Amino acid sequence: MDHILINSHNILRWAVLLFGLYAITKSARGLFLKQSYSSNHNLSATLFVASVHLQILIGLLLYVARGWANNFSKMGEIMGDSTLRFWTVEHIFGMLFAAVLVQVGRTKSKKANQDAKKHRSSLVFYTLGFILIIAMIPWPFRGEIARSLWP
Ligand code: HEM
Numbered sequence: 001m002d003h004i005l006i007n008s009h010n011i012l013r014w015a016v017l018l019f020g021l022y023a024i025t026k027s028a029r030g031l032f033l034k035q036s037y038s039s040n041h042n043l044s045a046t047l048f049v050a051s052v053h054l055q056i057l058i059g060l061l062l063y064v065a066r067g068w069a070n071n072f073s074k075m076g077e078i079m080g081d082s083t084l085r086f087w088t089v090e091h092i093f094g095m096l097f098a099a100v101l102v103q104v105g106r107t108k109s110k111k112a113n114q115d116a117k118k119h120r121s122s123l124v125f126y127t128l129g130f131i132l133i134i135a136m137i138p139w140p141f142r143g144e145i146a147r148s149l150w151p
Helices: 002-032 039-065 068-079 082-111 115-136
Strands: none
Touching: 002 039, 002 115, 039 068, 039 082, 039 115, 068 082, 082 115
């Protein structure tokens, strides 16, 4: 069970990044080329938001399955160790905050009554969320927390 979750979480990262880039590009083009907000813009946003939500769900399951959630009782020790701190605190809260940014962008974009505002909210919040996601991924060059690019 554990390895199915970690492998899915590893692979789904690429979907999140791909759909993120797609949604950001669509909203940037929409804003700067003054396009009307089309079903394609909506689809690109839906794919990004859905992939982030699914990744968060799998991440939460992994967090419990791998015992990281039990670390809260020994916070002093955790905060002094950069690897334990990354997995217990930084990865989860960084990614949850990124998901909130993406969701705020989606909600603001849906509520906006002008196409330019829809594109701008998407562009700003999806880009901020995307940058945070990139920063919180355990890339292979990241020393002790490094993980592979593919399972
Ligand atoms: C968009 C959001 C996220 C992305 C892109 C992402 C990405 C990744 C990647 C690439 C790995 C390494 C997988 C491997 O070892 O093959 C990983 C591991 C992990 N992630 Fe995430 N993650 C996200 C959100 C979350 C969240 C919200 C949580 C917790 C609630 C979480 C918990 C974990 C855990 C527990 C591991 C495995 C750590 C271990 O080896 O025990 N992830 N994540």
